[in-house]
Amino acid sequence: MHLNRRKFIKKSAVASAGIGLATVIPSEVWASRVAPGDKINVALLGCRNFGNKILRDHLGFEDTNCVAMCDVDSGILNERAAAIRKDYNQSPRLYSDFRKMLEQKDIDAVIISTPDHWHCIQMVYCLQAGKDVYVEKPLANTIAECNIMVKAARRYNRVVQVGQQQRSNRAFRESIRLVGDGSLGKLRKVNIWGNFNYGLGTPFRDDEPVPEGVDYDMWLGPAPERPFNRNRFHGSWRHYWDYGGGLMSDWGVHLIDMGLWVRELTDAPEKVMTYAANNSGQQRQRETFDTMTVLYAKKDYVIQWDMTAGVETGPWGKPYGVAFICDKATVVTDRHSYQVIPEWDNSNRSHKANAKHVAGMREAHQSHVRNFLDCIKSRETPVCPPETARAAAIHVHVPNIAARVGELLLVWDDKNSRFTNSQKANELVTPVYRAPWKLPEIV
Numbered sequence: 001m002h003l004n005r006r007k008f009i010k011k012s013a014v015a016s017a018g019i020g021l022a023t024v025i026p027s028e029v030w031a032s033r034v035a036p037g038d039k040i041n042v043a044l045l046g047c048r049n050f051g052n053k054i055l056r057d058h059l060g061f062e063d064t065n066c067v068a069m070c071d072v073d074s075g076i077l078n079e080r081a082a083a084i085r086k087d088y089n090q091s092p093r094l095y096s097d098f099r100k101m102l103e104q105k106d107i108d109a110v111i112i113s114t115p116d117h118w119h120c121i122q123m124v125y126c127l128q129a130g131k132d133v134y135v136e137k138p139l140a141n142t143i144a145e146c147n148i149m150v151k152a153a154r155r156y157n158r159v160v161q162v163g164q165q166q167r168s169n170r171a172f173r174e175s176i177r178l179v180g181d182g183s184l185g186k187l188r189k190v191n192i193w194g195n196f197n198y199g200l201g202t203p204f205r206d207d208e209p210v211p212e213g214v215d216y217d218m219w220l221g222p223a224p225e226r227p228f229n230r231n232r233f234h235g236s237w238r239h240y241w242d243y244g245g246g247l248m249s250d251w252g253v254h255l256i257d258m259g260l261w262v263r264e265l266t267d268a269p270e271k272v273m274t275y276a277a278n279n280s281g282q283q284r285q286r287e288t289f290d291t292m293t294v295l296y297a298k299k300d301y302v303i304q305w306d307m308t309a310g311v312e313t314g315p316w317g318k319p320y321g322v323a324f325i326c327d328k329a330t331v332v333t334d335r336h337s338y339q340v341i342p343e344w345d346n347s348n349r350s351h352k353a354n355a356k357h358v359a360g361m362r363e364a365h366q367s368h369v370r371n372f373l374d375c376i377k378s379r380e381t382p383v384c385p386p387e388t389a390r391a392a393a394i395h396v397h398v399p400n401i402a403a404r405v406g407e408l409l410l411v412w413d414d415k416n417s418r419f420t421n422s423q424k425a426n427e428l429v430t431p432v433y434r435a436p437w438k439l440p441e442i443v
């Protein structure tokens with residue numbers, strides 16, 4: 001069934017009247033809203049930093065319009081919308097409540113770029129309203145929410161791309177192909193590191209009145225109520241467990257994803273060993289850890305994550321990167337380059353593989369967005385669907401949970417969604433939503 005936009009809108013006006021979590025839209029009505037020649041109407045949810053960038057990446061393609069923008073900070077919303085009007089000649093309708101925005105019938109896809117604690121509930125609302133979704137990484141802020149999102153994407157049969165754009169990055173694609181084809185010998189270990197100053201958090205600040213123009217209750221949403229503090233707000237929310245997971249989840253989810261992709265793993269981890277500490281002497285306000293080393297035991301290789309917030313040097317002269325260690329060579333990759341460093345074979349007096357250094361690659365946000373737009377039209381699965389993102393997200397949530405409850409080893413039973421060796425850890429699997437928000441139930 002292929003409906004053009006006009007027929008679709010007519011039909012959907014009936015189907016989606018009285019939108020809300022209870023509204024269920026028959027999947028055949030929604031199967032293909034955008035004909036190949038149509039423009040795709042996108043809406044942005046969360047406009048400040050990355051949302052603004054990803055919206056612009058969408059608008060860089062001619063087959064895209066921006067028809068709506070939503071933010072709970074009216075200052076940010078008005079400023080970003082004015083710039084989009086000026087730079088792209090677009091006239092989005094503006095909203096402070098995403099539920100109102102989802103009543104706008106001509107929206108085909110929603111970009112969700114709010115803090116991590118919002119991703120699950122907002123994505124479920126979007127899917128139930130029949131929208132395709134580009135949701136930022138990590139998929140969600142807890143394991144239970146990740147599971148709900150995978151189920152919801154299947155249940156409502158929508159196209160969902162998760163913003164792990166390294167899956168569209170040439171340096172990573174090529175190096176993973178090289179390691180995966182076996183020509184460099186057996187993969188033994190994937191060493192991954194991410195060292196950034198911002199991971200330390202921000203200098204201490206007092207609580208203060210909510211700034212004018214901010215709907216703080218709607219910023220907190222399902223997170224616990226607490227007085228307003230700028231350190232827990234725009235940008236730096238990522239250092240507080242209620243909203244994010246620190247450097248471990250911010251960069252870890254991108255980079256650890258590469259250690260899974262190389263073996264095409266989409267499973268959650270089983271055994272995870274975590275060392276976490278606050279070893280920086282700097283007095284900063286945050287809850288997340290500044291120093292973490294994590295080992296993920298896989299069937300026949302090991303993934304190691306190493307993170308030191310507050311320094312920006314790292315192995316191979318890079319602040320972040322991935323080293324795929326194989327019998328015949330190590331491949332060191334970041335978003336702009338990769339290098340094959342061969343082992344020396346003493347008996348043959350030669351290298352075991354050919355050296356190679358490819359540099360000058362670009363970031364992959366636009367290719368990742370293009371893949372999403374193409375999939376909206378073709379209804380194919382994008383390069384980073386929720387199942388893939390769920391695996392990467394659980395790989396960062398488990399060590400964060402271990403760090404929070406002080407366990408060195410956690411054993412995760414994914415089938416039953418529980419840790420087998422720590423009741424304290426099990427208490428952090430599912431978030432407690434603040435009323436009136438409810439953890440979505442997908443039947």
Ligand SMILES: NC(=O)c1ccc[n+]([C@@H]2O[C@H](COP(=O)([O-])OP(=O)(O)OC[C@H]3O[C@@H](n4cnc5c(N)ncnc54)[C@H](O)[C@@H]3O)[C@@H](O)[C@H]2O)c1
Nearest residue numbers: 046047048049050071072113114136137163218219234235
């Ligand atoms: N893919 C990447 O490389 C990448 C890079 C940076 C950030 N991100 C992700 O993007 C997301 C946003 O991060 P950021 O750095 O832009 O954060 P930010 O704090 O700068 O922006 C978040 C915006 O969401 C708005 N917001 C919060 N609650 C809202 C609600 N209920 N309705 C509407 N708007 C709401 C805030 O007011 C703010 O404008 C995060 O999930 C983050 O992990 C991804």
